Amino acid sequence: MQIQPFNQPPPTLGNQFEDDRVLRSYLRRVLPPEVLAEVARPLREMGALAGGELYQMQLADRLNEPVLTQWDPWGNRIDQIEVSPLWQKAEKLAAEFGVVAAAYEGKYGRFDRIYQFALAYLFHPSTDVYTCPLAMTDGAARTLVVSGNQELIDRAVLHLTSRDPVQFWTSGQWMTESTGGSDVGLSETIAKLNEQEEWLLYGRKWFTSAATSQMTLTLARPEGNPPGGKGLALFYLETHNEDGSLRNIEVLRLKDKLGTRKVPTAELMLRGTTAVPVMGLSNGVRNIVPMLHLTRTWNSISAAAFMRRGMALARSYAQKRIAFGAPLAEKPLHLDTLAEMQAETEAAFHLTFFLVELIGKDEAGEISEEEAHLLRLLTSLVKLTTGKQAVAVASEVLESFGGAGYVEDTGLPLLLRDSQVLPIWEGTTNVLSLDALRALGKSGEPLLALSGEIDRCMNSVTDGRLKAAGEVAQTAVAQAMKWLQGKLADDRNALEAGARRFALTLGRSLALAKLIEQAQWSLVVEGDGRPRAAACRFAKTQINQIVVVEPADAVALADDL
Structure with a gap:
């Protein structure tokens, strides 16, 4: 008698819009x-x-x-x-x-x-x-549209936003160099003006995703410009000549990555690549x-x-x-x-x-x-x-x-x-936490706006369980605001050290408030209690991540030799 082995059926997917x-x-x-x-x-x-x-x-x-x-x-x-x-x-x-x-x-x-x-x-x-x-x-x-550079808008935006696969272009974003990812002010790529008054770029771009794109926006430092981010300029360049060959660009290698392995991420060398300034010859990081x-x-x-x-x-x-x-x-x-x-x-x-x-x-x-x-x-x-x-x-x-x-x-x-690429690409969690602190500005109006949005979400809530969940978000943000005021006044180092916990508290608090907003609507309009269940469950996670830590402990733990 032949025994039939048991094989577990794999998961299946249906229409991902209808099932969502x-x-x-x-x-x-x-x-x-x-x-x-x-x-x-x-x-x-x-x-x-x-x-x-x-x-x-x-x-x-x-x-x-x-x-x-x-x-x-x-x-x-x-x-x-x-x-x-x-x-x-x-x-x-x-x-x-x-x-x-x-x-x-x-x-x-x-x-x-x-x-x-x-x-x-x-x-x-x-x-x-x-x-x-x-x-x-x-x-x-979007960058080209807001730049006001009509020549580049006419040249590229119709391609970038085309529905015709033959006309459609994709764009790269070449910022990262071996001197540093997020610290783009250290960029070593140089822009030189030739006798024909064309800008030529020279340098190594260490990490360029989607290297098969027809164009890119990139940063380079015009000769004679000061160091730092303000001395960089934003340039537009097209990657290929009319015959399909690369435009003075060498692909040194494709990166061997943990994930996103289908993305052709390359290390490139620019050897006099023709480029056009997008918005002047400075303030490239801002632009x-x-x-x-x-x-x-x-x-x-x-x-x-x-x-x-x-x-x-x-x-x-x-x-x-x-x-x-x-x-x-x-x-x-x-x-x-x-x-x-x-x-x-x-x-x-x-x-x-x-x-x-x-x-x-x-x-x-x-x-x-x-x-x-x-x-x-x-x-x-x-x-x-x-x-x-x-x-x-x-x-x-x-x-x-x-x-x-x-x-x-x-x-x-x-x-x-x-x-795993998501907390890394376009700024790590720590880098973005510091960006969030800078975004608050001296007035703190963005933080007040966030707190106000959470309150607005709660104003229309009538369900008792959702009200209780909302209090979690409101309390967390209030404590985050109190913590921020204390650190601004007495300890900038502690402010930076706690930036991640502060940012995650704000993010998770607002996420809870928006989930509650949807849940209240779903209860009233659709008679669906599942979003409420999600909101109440999420409220029981670590929304408030503000804690008192001893800075000396971090120093001691970082030095483990």
Whole structure:
């Protein structure tokens, strides 16, 4: 008698728009009905691709990575990079769906950004971080638009925002050098003016993501400029000549990374690359800020999207996996673990899309003064908060699968490896915590605006459990404000040392408030208590991270020799 072995069925995905309760409920709350009716169709189409064809292609494409060919058979240096089949498919779909273009077409006014980032949120998890070049493309388009440089706007923005895959360009963002990532003021790239009055760039860009893009924005120091960030200028350059060859650019190598391995991240040498100043010959760091604000927002969207994908897979598996006589979905401890992960996921979602709302209002000229103060703070705050959440949830997702979560050909380890880039790219948690402190300014108006937004979210709450959860957020922010005042007055070193705990307290408090806002609406309008359950569960996590620490202990622990 032949014994049939037991094989556990793998998790499956359905339409990722139709199956996403959180996204659909949020869109019903914030979008006018006529806008929702129009955008639902493309979102549903994207959801079908994300849970179907693209997801299956992603699994099949698992072992493919970018390939760098530096020399042709006859000894000519060509430095050609070929991306994976999934990335080639993703580029075409991104253009056709308008994953960048939707933000620039002006069809829905301040709601354009919500629609665009809903598309990106669905698109991201099944495309092996093709959102990386899209983020920089969006950032470059916005930076050029606000620069007022009409020549570059006419030259590039139509390509960057095209829905035609043949015309569509992506952009790089070349800032990082071996002298330092976040400390861009140490940049060693030099810009020289030749006899034809063209600017030529010379230097090594140590970490350039999406090196296959048709153009890039980059920083360089015009000869004779002073050191530091103010002496840098923001330049526009196109990467290829008309014959397809690189424009005095050498690809030294592709980076061998922990995750985001489909992203062709390269180390480049600029050897007299033609470039055009975007906004004068100084203050390059300040001039590239519009790009950073958007790329950090894409980072936050990617975090929320990864968390949602992990939860979709974990719930599917829990319904199928039989252990000790019953599905995991019926085991109280497993349910409790999933609940904690879902609460973090919903909080990250609502925090991120609140930032998206503010960006949409700002670009449409409908933002209030208080909201503008808050927006200056949130691009750093939301990115650092969601980045940490994404890694923690991804780790729990893998653990929820047991050994299968550790096996590469399930596709699950990819979630954790790719999530790990989120607290690093576009500024680590520590760097962004210091950015958040600087964003507060001397007046502290952004902090007052954040506290006011939390109070506004609570003003309409009538449910008793949600009121109690809201008090957690209000109390945490009040303590954070008190801590800040004390440190500003007496100890700048302690202020810097506590910046991460301060920033995470603000971020998680606001996330809780936005989740409560959605939960109250869902109770009244939809009769759905699940967002309330998420809010109450999230309120029991470590929202308030302000603690009293002894600085001498940190010094002692750092010196362990």
